[in-house]
Amino acid sequence: MLTTICGQYPHTELVELGTWLLYTAAALGLSLTPGPNGLLALTHGALYGVKKTSFTIAGGALGFTVIIALSLFGIGALLAASTEVLIVLKWIGGAYLVWLGIQVWRSPAVGATSGPSGTVATRVTVFRQGLLAAITNPKGILFFVAFLPQFLVTDSPLLIQFAVMTVTFVGIEIITETLIAFGSEKVQPFLAKFGKRVNQTFGGIFIAIGIALPLRG
Numbered sequence: 002m003l004t005t006i007c008g009q010y011p012h013t014e015l016v017e018l019g020t021w022l023l024y025t026a027a028a029l030g031l032s033l034t035p036g037p038n039g040l041l042a043l044t045h046g047a048l049y050g051v052k053k054t055s056f057t058i059a060g061g062a063l064g065f066t067v068i069i070a071l072s073l074f075g076i077g078a079l080l081a082a083s084t085e086v087l088i089v090l091k092w093i094g095g096a097y098l099v100w101l102g103i104q105v106w107r108s109p110a111v112g113a114t115s116g117p118s119g120t121v122a123t124r125v126t127v128f129r130q131g132l133l134a135a136i137t138n139p140k141g142i143l144f145f146v147a148f149l150p151q152f153l154v155t156d157s158p159l160l161i162q163f164a165v166m167t168v169t170f171v172g173i174e175i176i177t178e179t180l181i182a183f184g185s186e187k188v189q190p191f192l193a194k195f196g197k198r199v200n201q202t203f204g205g206i207f208i209a210i211g212i213a214l215p216l217r218g
Contacts, residue, residue, distance in 0.1 A: 038064075041134050042061075062175055091119035108200050
């Protein structure tokens with residue numbers, strides 16, 4: 002994977018670069034697909050502002066890094082092979098999203114706090130929410146389990162390939178979620194008037210995803 006960066010295997014340069022571009026396109030597609038972390042960045046960006054939401058995004062980035070590391074050690078293969086484990090994971094992820102939706106639903110409107118950086122949630126809290134949203138999301142896990150092996154090159158060091166894959170995906174995810182948070186922060190004046198209803202809308206979306214997640218085949 003991108004051996005030109007590492008200065009190794011020069012004869013596979015074109016194949017390596019092409020593989021990385023395909024992987025980048027797939028990772029970008031996953032990041033742009035509506036999911037728990039993107040929705041969380043949207044919600045926290047609107048409620049707390051970009052500065053605090055950066056901790057949410059950092060938590061998600063750590064979560065995705067953990068998922069890739071687990072796939073490296075073969076735990077992802079176990080999840081793919083065991084229907085029971087995957088079902089349990091789906092229910093855990095669904096239950097967490099329902100709980101998160103309830104918390105968002107009950108959150109005070111932005112206008113009821115001291116502003117975007119009010120005391121509704123601490124940095125540790127939003128970091129933990131981003132982390133859990135990533136590591137309990139079967140979509141992300143299945144992505145790495147299903148696609149990582151297809152992008153591996155047998156005559157290149159696996160650790161280097163996984164490192165590049167991790168940096169690429171996490172980098173794309175951070176940029177995407179940051180842009181989402183910046184966009185959502187612009188609607189804070191609207192939230193000062195209709196913030197409670199918006200909280201209920203976002204919370205309802207989280208709850209709906211949490212219920213639908215374990216019911217999908």
